[in-house]
Each structure stands twice: as C-alpha cells, then as structure tokens.
Amino acid sequence: MGRRNVGILLFEDVEVLDFAGPYEVFSRTRLEPGVESRRSEDSAPFDVFTVAAEPGELRVTGGLRVVPDYGFATAPVIDVLLVPGGFGTRALLEDDTVVDWIRVRAAEAERVTSVCTGALLLASAGLLANRRATTHWAALDLLADVDASIDVTGEARVVEDDIVTSAGVSAGIDMALTVVERLHGRAVAEETARYMEYRWLPEGVLDD
Amino acid sequence: MGRRNVGILLFEDVEVLDFAGPYEVFSRTRLEPGVESRRSEDSAPFDVFTVAAEPGELRVTGGLRVVPDYGFATAPVIDVLLVPGGFGTRALLEDDTVVDWIRVRAAEAERVTSVCTGALLLASAGLLANRRATTHWAALDLLADVDASIDVTGEARVVEDDIVTSAGVSAGIDMALTVVERLHGRAVAEETARYMEYRWLPEGVLDD
Numbered sequence: 001m002g003r004r005n006v007g008i009l010l011f012e013d014v015e016v017l018d019f020a021g022p023y024e025v026f027s028r029t030r031l032e033p034g035v036e037s038r039r040s041e042d043s044a045p046f047d048v049f050t051v052a053a054e055p056g057e058l059r060v061t062g063g064l065r066v067v068p069d070y071g072f073a074t075a076p077v078i079d080v081l082l083v084p085g086g087f088g089t090r091a092l093l094e095d096d097t098v099v100d101w102i103r104v105r106a107a108e109a110e111r112v113t114s115v116c117t118g119a120l121l122l123a124s125a126g127l128l129a130n131r132r133a134t135t136h137w138a139a140l141d142l143l144a145d146v147d148a149s150i151d152v153t154g155e156a157r158v159v160e161d162d163i164v165t166s167a168g169v170s171a172g173i174d175m176a177l178t179v180v181e182r183l184h185g186r187a188v189a190e191e192t193a194r195y196m197e198y199r200w201l202p203e204g205v206l207d208d
Numbered sequence: 209m210g211r212r213n214v215g216i217l218l219f220e221d222v223e224v225l226d227f228a229g230p231y232e233v234f235s236r237t238r239l240e241p242g243v244e245s246r247r248s249e250d251s252a253p254f255d256v257f258t259v260a261a262e263p264g265e266l267r268v269t270g271g272l273r274v275v276p277d278y279g280f281a282t283a284p285v286i287d288v289l290l291v292p293g294g295f296g297t298r299a300l301l302e303d304d305t306v307v308d309w310i311r312v313r314a315a316e317a318e319r320v321t322s323v324c325t326g327a328l329l330l331a332s333a334g335l336l337a338n339r340r341a342t343t344h345w346a347a348l349d350l351l352a353d354v355d356a357s358i359d360v361t362g363e364a365r366v367v368e369d370d371i372v373t374s375a376g377v378s379a380g381i382d383m384a385l386t387v388v389e390r391l392h393g394r395a396v397a398e399e400t401a402r403y404m405e406y407r408w409l410p411e412g413v414l415d416d
Contacts, residue, residue, distance in 0.1 A: 016235065017404065020228030020272075024377065027224065027270025035346040039295060048270055057275060062235025062256055064228075065275035067265060087247060137405065138243040157405070168405035169232065170381070196225065197345065197365070197376035199407065 004183070006048040007078030007105065009118075010068045011098070013088030014060045017169045018115040022082055023048060025176035025192060031184065033191045045184055051075040053097055061086055072101050080179060081109040084172065085116030085136065093124045093146065103127065106163075111179055113164040115172030122163060123147045132161040136168030158205045173198055178205055212391070214256040215286030215313065217326075218276045219306070221296030222268050225377045226323040230290055231256060233384035233400060239392065241399045253392055259283040261305055269294055280309050288387060289317040292380065293324030293344065301332045301354065311335065319387055321372040323380030330371065331355045339369040344376030366413045381406055386413050 006026045008019050032043035052058060052068035060066055070076070083102060092098045103125040106112045114122050119135040122128050123146040132151040135143045144152045153159060157171040158178045166175035177200050181189035186202070193200040214234045216227050240251035260266060260276035268274055278284070291310060300306045311333040314320045322330050327343040330336050331354040340359040343351045352360045361367060365379040366386050374383035385408050389397035394410070401408040 015232070016228050017232035020224050020232075023270060023272055024223070024225035024228070027272075035344075050272065062231060063277070064231055064235075064258065065277065067273035067275060069271070069273065136243075168403070170404050170406040173378070195376070196378050198378040199409075201407075 003047045004079035006046045006080040008050045008082045010050045010052045011088045013086050014084050015086030016060050018084035018172050021173040022176035029180050029192045078105050078109050080111045081105050083114040083118035083121050085118040089117045089120050099125045115166050116168045119165045133165040134159045134167050211255045212287035214254045214288040216258045216290045218258045218260045219296045221294050222292050223294030224268050226292035226380050229381040230384035237388050237400045286313050286317050288319045289313050291322040291326035291329050293326040297325045297328050307333045323374050324376045327373045341373040342367045342375050
C-alpha cells in the first residue's frame, strides 16, 4: 500500500504533548535511515493531518494556537486514528458529534489509538468494551467508570489489545513508536527514536 | 517575583517536538502538586507564549499549522528565552532580523535556552562563544563550524554553561525540566515530569 493517513483529533484544551509527541513520531518517520532523509517526504510512510469538529483556530492547553487541517466534514480517510487527551476530553464525553465521529472513523481505520485521557473518548464510543486499556495514572478509575467492562491497567506505558492505548502525555511518543514498529518493523521505529533522541523502551508495551 | 515569561521562538520548519515538549513542561508546571492544580493558572509559575518574526500562521515540520502569539515587534519582555531547532534554522543563520532579535532578547533574559539545532542560532548570535554547549547529534560538527570557540560536547542531553543547550528534539523536555528545577527546585520539576509521565533522568545534565 501507499502512505497511510494518520488523522489526529484536536479539540479545545487538548494537551499539547499528547498530540505533538505522536505528530513528531509519525511525521518524522522515514523508511530510509539518517537525518538527510528527513529533508523530504520521499521515504515517509505516513501522511499526518489534524482534524477538529469545525475548521478554525483552537487553543490547546497552555494557550498554544493551532489550526486543524480539516473539520469532521472534510477529513480524508483515516488509516491510523489518534485520539489525544487533556482536560478538554471531559466536555466531549457526552458530545454525540465527536463520539459518533470517533466511532465511524474507528470502524474504517486500520489502527485506532489513544494517548492519556483520549482513552475516555474511545470508551465513550464503546470501542474499549471488554478490552484491556490504559490512560493517565490519575484517570484510571474514571476510565473504568465510563465502561466497567474495560480491563483497566496502570502497569504499562502502552497497552495493545487491537486498539492501542497509552499512559499519560509523554507516553504517546512510546505509543506512536509502537505503532511504527508494528507497521514497519523495530529497526524503523528505533531509528526514528534515535533521530528524536528519545529514550524508547519497547518493553514498556503490554500485549493482551 | 511574579510569573516568569517564557518566550518560545517559532519559524517555518521548526521541529514540532523541539518547541512543543518545552511548551508542555513550562505551561503545565505548577507549584501546587497534583492533577487538579493544572486545571487553573493559580499556581503556575510561568506565562508561556510563542513569538515569530511576523504574526500569522506558520507551518512547522510535518505541516502542523501553528499561529504565534506575537511578532517580534509586539512580544512582551522575555525572562526565559527558548530557541528550538529544526531544518528551518539553516535559513535563519544569516537572517539578521532573527539573529539580532535573539541577541537583544537574550541580553534582557534571565535564562537563555536552546533545543536541538536551536543552538546554531544562539551560536550565530555570538551567545555561545567560549562556552560549553550541545545540539542534535547530527549537528555537533556544524555547531563548531558556526563558532570554533564553542566547546561542543555530545556527552549529555542537557548542558549548562550559563546558557542552557540541549541535544536533539525530545531532549528539550529534559532541558525545560532542568530550568524548572533551577528556578523552583527538584520537587517541582519531578512532580511536573510525573504529571507528564516523562522518564526524566536529571543526571543527564552536564554542568560546566
């Protein structure tokens, strides 16, 4: 297949690093190793874009101003769906527009992932039912409250049970590297971590 | 003193995580521990904003669309100046508007910091002369080329020699946590790392 589309959900008060860490990983992965290969898209296996309910500038945590590439109505097909977290998730748990969009796009996607309290949104969409999953350490109980059938664990930074969830904030980098590994192999993922000078410990992954 | 202003330089093709990692750290630091304290700015010791030469939307690496809070002409006083890196730095090394702005703002700032190849811009402004400094592993030679008086080291993720430089991309998170530690103590920095679920190893710091 050609490049996979990575669609990253944005919303008001999404946590900065929740989406920016995986954005870095997916947008800077190259099948050709080295630094120079990052100067072009020639060996880039992913097209990364951001999507929000409506087009137009958003404020993420801390006030950073970000403009999504697409609104829900115009977003291209998504192969890897990424739902980040942050305090902004709470307001969205009962937002049918957002939860329904996640459910529809997840059904079409090859991989569905979350960072931090993004798992709450996946849970609200029913996507984590009877699965093992994780979230930020402070939201583990809340995740079980959203759907009691979830086998919530705080034992790993990344949990794979078809859907890939991760612990808080910076663990999204590990989650993205794990997805890169599954799709393109350990060497490509490790080389991307090296480019980013990120101390990746793949053994932090808990398989179901 | 009151809150310190953290001014983060943005430019076309700045590396996403170079600025977003420290943005997360500084904007989410709280003097009051816990998750709830992050819901307000009450115990926030930093005001974080972004600055670019001109106002208006920028494309950072991978295509993320970001809107700076200020242009050079209107940016408030900066206490902690942060210069990120990325392929976009190369075009700026000879850009007097940018290099002069860095020099002027650095002279007024309490702390001057860089991530990754942001060190090249500090060097171009003459700020690293006769200092120990670091940058991305692939740019160590280039840093010495910009200013041969720099004691370039690739031995640590963070190097403090009055000015604080860091290794590539994700090492900016370590750099920011180091600055938080210097200004507010180890406990506040560690608690911020814990909130972010970031594996911070403060011993990665090389003091001059």
